[in-house]
Amino acid sequence: MPIHLLPEDVASRIAAGEVVERPASVVKELVENSLDAGASRVEVETQEGGIRLIRIRDNGLGIPTDEVALAFRRHATSKLEVAADLDEIATLGFRGEALSSIASVSRTTCITRHASEETGTRIRLEGGQIVAQTPVGRPPGTELLVEDLFYNVPARRKFLRTERTERRHIDAFLTRYAIAYPGTAFSAIHDGNTVISTAGNGDPAEGLLSVYGLELGAGLLAIPEELTAGLQIRVRGFVGPTNVHRADRGYMTLFINGRWIQDLRLSYAIIQAYHTLLPVKRYPVAFVMVEIPAGDVDVNVHPTKSEVRFRDADAVFRAVQRAVRATVIDEAPVAGSWAPSSGGQPGEVRGEGGETTRDRLAALRPSQSHIRFGSDTSPDAGSQEQGFVTPGTSVEPPPGERIHTSSQAGEPQRARAHELPPLRVVGQLATMFLVAEGPDGLYLIDQHAAHERVLFERLTSGTVQGQVARQPLLEPKVVVLPADAADRLSQILPALTAVGLEVEPFGANTFLVRALPAQVQHLQPADLLADIAGVEGELRVEAEVQEAVIRHICKRAAVKAGQVLSREEMNQLITDLEQTQNPRTCPHGRPTIIQISTEELARQFGRLIRDA
Ligand code: ADP
Numbered sequence: 151m152p153i154h155l156l157p158e159d160v161a162s163r164i165a166a167g168e169v170v171e172r173p174a175s176v177v178k179e180l181v182e183n184s185l186d187a188g189a190s191r192v193e194v195e196t197q198e199g200g201i202r203l204i205r206i207r208d209n210g211l212g213i214p215t216d217e218v219a220l221a222f223r224r225h226a227t228s229k230l231e232v233a234a235d236l237d238e239i240a241t242l243g244f245r246g247e248a249l250s251s252i253a254s255v256s257r258t259t260c261i262t263r264h265a266s267e268e269t270g271t272r273i274r275l276e277g278g279q280i281v282a283q284t285p286v287g288r289p290p291g292t293e294l295l296v297e298d299l300f301y302n303v304p305a306r307r308k309f310l311r312t313e314r315t316e317r318r319h320i321d322a323f324l325t326r327y328a329i330a331y332p333g334t335a336f337s338a339i340h341d342g343n344t345v346i347s348t349a350g351n352g353d354p355a356e357g358l359l360s361v362y363g364l365e366l367g368a369g370l371l372a373i374p375e376e377l378t379a380g381l382q383i384r385v386r387g388f389v390g391p392t393n394v395h396r397a398d399r400g401y402m403t404l405f406i407n408g409r410w411i412q413d414l415r416l417s418y419a420i421i422q423a424y425h426t427l428l429p430v431k432r433y434p435v436a437f438v439m440v441e442i443p444a445g446d447v448d449v450n451v452h453p454t455k456s457e458v459r460f461r462d463a464d465a466v467f468r469a470v471q472r473a474v475r476a477t478v479i480d481e482a483p484v485a486g487s488w489a490p491s492s493g494g495q496p497g498e499v500r501g502e503g504g505e506t507t508r509d510r511l512a513a514l515r516p517s518q519s520h521i522r523f524g525s526d527t528s529p530d531a532g533s534q535e536q537g538f539v540t541p542g543t544s545v546e547p548p549p550g551e552r553i554h555t556s557s558q559a560g561e562p563q564r565a566r567a568h569e570l571p572p573l574r575v576v577g578q579l580a581t582m583f584l585v586a587e588g589p590d591g592l593y594l595i596d597q598h599a600a601h602e603r604v605l606f607e608r609l610t611s612g613t614v615q616g617q618v619a620r621q622p623l624l625e626p627k628v629v630v631l632p633a634d635a636a637d638r639l640s641q642i643l644p645a646l647t648a649v650g651l652e653v654e655p656f657g658a659n660t661f662l663v664r665a666l667p668a669q670v671q672h673l674q675p676a677d678l679l680a681d682i683a684g685v686e687g688e689l690r691v692e693a694e695v696q697e698a699v700i701r702h703i704c705k706r707a708a709v710k711a712g713q714v715l716s717r718e719e720m721n722q723l724i725t726d727l728e729q730t731q732n733p734r735t736c737p738h739g740r741p742t743i744i745q746i747s748t749e750e751l752a753r754q755f756g757r758l759i760r761d762a
Pocket residue numbers: 179183184187208210211212213221226227228229242243244245246247248249250291292
């Protein structure tokens with residue numbers, strides 16, 4: 151075949167493959183267009199996860215009648231003129247590819263009226279070809295209707311995930327833009343249900359609250375604007391206090407010049423800022439917006455514009471790391487107090503307007519009680535004869551070695567995998583380890599890992615036996631989650647009851663928590679639900695979901711490194727650990743206890759054991 155230029159429709163389809171990956175990409179491109187058009191209201195509506203229909207309505211500038219058809223041509227844009235403009239892009243769009251790409255893989259209708267014109271235009275395209283164009287009346291602004299996405303690209307359509315997954319992607323995008331653009335009112339309606347709705351009153355706290363819910367949203371710390379005021383690189387946004395953390399990176403969001411981007415290095419800058427302040431393998435909640443002169447960042451790196459390149463990446467890294475660190479350090483609770491830190495007391499809030507809301511919300515927060523190790527609420531207290539079974543796994547038979555139980559006299563012996571010897575607590579080391587003496591030397595116990603193990607076994611055996619002690623809350627707690635997390639949570643709700651969590655749906659993205667497992671009744675329901683939402687419901691059997699949920703609960707509820715324990719608390723923890731079936735590892739498989747034998751100590755001191 152001789153070399154030839156591809157026909158326009160083929161070229162558009164190829165471009166569409168890069169720009170329009172899934173319904174959420176359509177929403178992203180169209181919402182970006184609405185924001186570029188100066189809209190103060192953007193409404194998103196979908197049916198069947200956006201596959202059947204996506205409708206985006208805005209009150210922006212609109213498109214002039216004689217430009218409407220042109221807007222659907224590839225490389226047609228009103229945002230760039232000459233090549234040099236590419237070096238200083240101030241709009242979200244600039245490639246002139248979105249409308250043509252979307253129209254080429256769907257049936258698209260655009261109804262728009264430019265603010266300066268009397269009448270509007272309705273244009274309809276199928277597979278990129280204009281099939282109708284007529285004048286219509288409507289208020290200024292634009293409505294884009296995208297139907298039957300990928301109807302003519304069966305290969306792509308096959309790769310779409312479930313409607314639910316597609317909705318999640320859409321919501322993940324919209325919730326973030328709702329926060330970054332507090333002056334714009336966003337709404338999202340999926341199959342008739344409103345799941346996102348922000349007022350657009352200019353207060354970013356509003357967006358945070360409606361998106362993250364009261365508990366999380368109100369506890370976030372505003373990055374003080376003064377930190378970077380007047381600098382080339384300015385950093386704004388909100389970060390979680392150190393007692394708020396999540397199991398995955400999904401709660402970290404980065405905006406550069408009003409654009410949500412993915413950037414591993416900058417995510418790492420945020421994680422770095424929390425260095426030593428969060429438990430291991432836990433990630434901060436952060437919403438960081440960087441403003442940088444348009445000339446210092448290249449946004450023309452990726453067709454979906456989700457990656458950028460910086461002229462001086464190190465400088466941006468430092469700016470983010472410092473701003474976040476300064477904000478967090480300022481609020482970090484002093485390590486070493488046994489009581490859990492104060493549940494995200496907002497402390498001093500610098501963001502304007504946020505103060506009253508947050509103070510009000512902080513007042514609503516229930517005070518936290520101290521963690522107790524007491525076994526009085528232990529659900530398995532009376533049933534210790536029964537073999538312990540972890541859901542989905544089988545119990546290892548006890549090893550051949552002789553078992554000498556450390557339990558009280560008279561109690562029946564249980565089959566246990568790795569018996570602990572009787573231990574005498576000597577003290578606490580680095581507010582992290584318990585130091586104990588045993589029949590064969592020195593024992594160091596990781597307080598967090600040990601407590602996790604204790605909680606894990608109590609909750610697991612209680613769940614299996616259907617008798618987890620639950621503690622009804624004095625007042626049911628309302629928890630709002632980000633739409634995508636809420637969606638995940640609602641999938642696993644039925645599995646939670648057996649674990650001791652009574653949670654019921656309570657409107658859009660909202661849940662009512664009625665009871666917590668008694669073992670962990672001090673936990674903040676909102677934190678807990680956010681963690682648990684991370685447990686994927688799909689493709690899992692109930693027992694697996696429950697085990698994953700229990701792991702999350704234990705991780706959050708267990709005493710942390712940095713907490714000073716009283717002697718009684720240490721003794722109780724050791725006693726409780728002795729009662730477990732697998733005292734030597736935490737539920738994640740790491741050791742709870744290490745031992746240095748008397749012989750080893752003697753050797754280290756250069757003496758023979760019989761001299762000791
Ligand atoms: P780009 O955004 O890169 O310019 P698009 O294909 O997304 O390219 O849009 C083409 C043009 O159509 C835009 O440059 C803009 O002038 C116009 N347009 C698209 N959507 C809207 C909207 N919602 N309101 C006003 N104008 C719009």
